[in-house]
Amino acid sequence: YWGDHLREINKSAWVYKRTFTVPDVPHKRVRLHFEAVDYYASVWVNDQFVGQHEGNFAPFELDVSRFVHQSEPNTLVVRVTSPWDKPNPKGSYPIDHVIRGLVKGLYEHGEGVIPPDVNPIGIWRPVSLLLDDGISVDQVRIRTQLNGQIDLKMTVTNATDEVFHGSLDLVVKADNHKGQGVTLRSPIQLQAGTQIIEHRLSVPDPQLWWSWDHGAPNLYQLACTVCDESDTSITNHTETFGIRTVRLERSPERFTYYLNERPIFLRGSSYIPELYLSQCTPEKFERDVNFARQANLNLLRVHVHVSPPELYALCDRVGMLVWQDFELNWTQSYAVEFERRALALQREMIDLLGNHPSIMTWVCHNEPTMVFTRRQNLEQHPDPALYSDACQQDPTRPVFICSGQIEEDWQRGGDVHSYYGSIWTADYTDIAEHAFRLNTEFGFEAPAALSTLKQYPDLWERLKHLENQIDDLWDYQGELIQYQVEYLRRLRAECCTGYIHFWLTDMIPQVGCGVLDSNRNAKGGYGALQRASQPLHVALEHNGKRPASLWIFNDTMQAYPKAVVRWTVRDANGQILLDDKQSFDVEANSVQKVCDTGWNVVPNDCARVELSLIDANGQVLSENAYKHPFQPSPRPEGYPWKFDPYLGTKVFNRPDAPSLADYNINKALKLIPLPVREHLAEWGMRQKMPIWLVSGIAKLGDVLLRG
Template identity: 60%
Template sequence: MTPTPLDSPDTPEALPAEGWLDVPESAHIQPALFPDRLYWGEHLRPLNHQAWWYRRVFAAPDALPRRARLHFEGVDYFAAVWLNGRLVGQHEGGFAPFTLDVTEAIRPGDNALLVRVTSPWDPPNPRGSYPIDHVLRGLVKGLYEHAEGVIPPDVNPIGIWRPVWLLLDDGFSLDAARVRTAPDGTVSVRLTAANAGDETWEGALLLDIQADNHDGPGVQGRYALALPPGVHTLDYTLHIPEAHLWWPWDHGQPNLYRLRASLNSAEGEQSERVETFGVRTVRLERSPRCFTYFINERPVFLRGTSYMPGLYLSQFDRDALARDVALARDANLNLLRVHVHVSPPELYDLCDRAGMLVWQDFELNWTHDPSPEFEARARALQRRMIEMLDNHPSVMTWACHNEPTMVFTRRKNLERHPDPALYADALQQDPTRSVFICSGQMEKDWRRAGDLHSYYGAIWSARYTDVYRHHPRLPTEFGFEAPAAVETLRQHPEAWERLRHLEGQIETLWEYQAELTRYHIEHFRRLRAETCAGYVHFSLNDLAPQVGCGVLDVARRPKGGYAALRQASQPVLPALEHDGRRPVALWVFNDTPRAYLKARLSWRIYDAADRLLLEDERTLDVAANAALRVAEADWPVAPRDSARVELALHAADGAPLAENCYRRPFQPLPRPKGYPWKFDGYLGCKVFDHPAAPSLADHNIAPLFRLVPLAAREAIAEWALRQRMPLWLLSAVSR
């Protein structure tokens, strides 16, 4: 591998003969060159000011078959490919595999392969403010710097990060298979078949569907086929007897089937394609008042978190991804929101097998280039994403753009390019799943979006109990940034030097993260009874060893929020409703398909000296799949004396079902000092009360606004971030 300037000629003739670097296969350049300095520093940003050339000499057989292709599983981000000095193709998109026909360029014996890879920085946006719209993002790529505690400012992954394959065949292939199902076992298979020859191919297509992870029956079909030269779409319908449905883990078994399609002639098998799928339906029922998700026509309440494995996806093999899915499952979650990126394909197979639902974001985040040219590029890549993931039963929703109006005066993406076209494309390409034109800031547009990003107690307001007054249909982000564990920070001196002032505060900050997380979740679970389809917390893990919204740090050490997320997300849970000042009611949540008749809910209240002040219980029938308000909390105990409230739920036979405990519930914790405005631009994260850190409200503002006191500017900014204005007014202000 060797670098050249971005503006140098992009032809092999300009390359140096010597000085090439040996790098690991299937790795981003940053971890390949700087395995111990991945996150910050002046050595990172220049990598993306250059083009990187890869070369490989490979041997082809002396007797070449009719067709040769090169298949790239992943190149981040732009790729141009030469074989034996001939340009054979170009590609855009780090997540999308691509295949190039190299039949005319390949030769027997040694072949020289060259790949030019670039992932350039976006030019500065002179009218923007860091870290939100300081650039108009020009890459269809979610995992490159957007700072604010998520991705550090000098990170822009680049490189050939997945394997490359040489495919040799006689010109006949099954290049794609799309599977659609119905609960009665009907399976519709759409195949893309290619004949690269000059004559019609004649033979048979075999379709074989068998149970993958269970013992149910399968089905087979054999079809005579004449395939003229060219690319063709073939449609077939089969029926699985006594089909086993796919369910999320808290509602049943994630039953899977395996489809094997093959082309066969007198010469034998010509091509094979294998796909794993599940028999299931998914539907989102939308109304101005309420959202409800249905899996196989059964209501399913979402308990989820946002997920990005890490900055450099090449570092995450199947085992690493399986660890994270297990951590989400251990936290009692039934959904991962794959946030602003497409993950490695292994993740989706793991989620299929774990019964873990997936909300899939497209790779657009915040403010992008609003031109028709960018729209065309984005549309092509979104189509590719849906093609790649269409057969996964775990994937239940597409979202086209995350927070396109994060700056509320910038609405061109949402109202012009590319979001309306992306939304229309997704609806047309996949009518079997719900589609959101965007996620966040479009709560009032319930037909096309309607979800909410809720940051009360964090960047929106000083009290997390402020969310009590809000009744969203589907909150898809909420959370609070907290530092990594001390053990993690000390392993990274650059971070530790800038965050060591937090050493004595970390437990307190973790406690605040935990209380905010728990309060939001229990509020949203109560709303199942009237408006709410579920919740998606932000986020499972940090991407760098610093301050972030993850309840796990980058080393997967749990912060305080992880235990709170796990406790509050139990499928069956008793809960206390309160507004932060006084108790309101007792509830039982049951997100399972099982009812509990004659269950017993008991509660105890203790004072600060651990004296029992009140004890009571009630027998009730806990309905399946419901949130039940059990009793008013009109206790003869002053809120200030309620130091601890304990709840316990038991089945009719006395078996424990769930417990819950509140410590000083009517004395909510204050938002930590300095948050959310004190910011370290080098790390790209919040630093709380660091005395030398500037405020984000001081960055890139007009001189006239500096006449407004800083505290007032910060308060105005928090109000603006809530975007509580009508859509017509937001649009008018933007124009």
């Protein structure tokens, strides 16, 4: 994971070579199918160049019919490169010290996410040899309506020199339920080349796909079969899909997501399953999605990458929504040529994933203005073109031009990343100064479990000073997450449609924002996220100094008339200071203020507050608790500035660690005293200035600092 020696891996091409024979079966076409290669791939068969591909996630095929020998061995050579970006001498680590030139999220990120010396490379998914009669259904785009209408757009290829006459059979049947299906047979005539065939079907009594907290994730199977004139099957193609709609109602005042025209509140966390995606397995995905489900989350944000296909199929089946990022992160190239490459790969992403009902949003770029003087991506290339193209390619889902940092542009973006009590401010209660329409990043970095840290000597040597601090750091992470999740849930009453915490799991042993470490040990934040994200939840509103009111959050479709809210306040010795209750009618799919507290207790005497929600039959529906809620823990010493360049992570109060505000920055900035720089950086990351002013400063900065 760490060390300059890892960078050597990417300084040369990786060359794969093997021999293969073509099976002795009737066929007219031979194709090589690559499920995924990272990053640039060039392919030769029998010393003849047959094609190339850019990207790290998308399958691609090459027709090698005229290059292969039918009765003797063939030689296949694949040359793969994933080069490092050139240093940007006028930038600052870890944000724009390079201008990212690959359309790829998972490499050299640093700052607690991806170690600075990691850049995955190679063939990491299977390669297959495909033989057929020259006819293939290459892609099927499926769009659905709530009345059961299904619109199909099929890309079909006839690679022969003759016109093909036959029929197309379409069969839709229930997959995981007992609903009805539909069939259609139609004659087809295929000219040589690639063509589009469109059909509309209607499923009787459609069984809709829902997230797990709103219903059943009902799925259907589509089988497309092309037959010749003798009714012999020539090729077939299958897809799994769900009947559902999703939309985002945007306004300057509030956002509201709708699933199947029902308002839905997002309770999510960001997710990268592994640093090296080749290590992913279906079993690991099932484990992690189960962790998310047990944490009461209804959404995973697939952060700055496209995951292996098994993740999306699993989310479809268990009813886990997916917020899908494209592969751009922070400062990317703003050349027109880079825009062209990014557009091609974004189209491949949407084509690849577009039939998954779990995917409910596309995001073109994560935090392109992380350095607010770097606005070329957002304002010039490639983000405006990516946004326009995604909206045109898939008008059935909301699209965000970027995630974070353009709150004012509510029509194309409008979500917010906030790090109060973390890298923005010293107090996590500061979040209450900010009303969000949608918060898609917040959290706090905490170390992995002691057993995980000690597995790696290099890591432990640099983090052993934390041995007796881990519990306190975990407690702080938990406090911050619970407070901020409950605040965001209260905002549903006025403006907010959900939250996406940052993030579920650390990819490697480190100090990271994950509430699970890389060995899936739960940090303090996991229990807090689980508790605060209950679909039916009772919560205390407070400002860190005194209580204010009690709330009920009900994201389910069940109402609870004549319920009872009960609260108990205890001192440090466990003695009851206050014990009371109130009857309350809980509405379905709502957020409600129960009452103001008005508690006659001294706030600092309140060591524990216990809440419960009980139905009319006396059954406990939800429980919650707070430890010393009116004496919030301070932000840990040394955070967020003490930093280890080798690990690429924060190290809190390690005495010999440099400050991020003093590491690899522009020489002119070093004239400013370090504490002032740190304070200004925290203020700058909040990006509270008007867009016109920020753009003006950015243009001036380009002239003065970068030419």
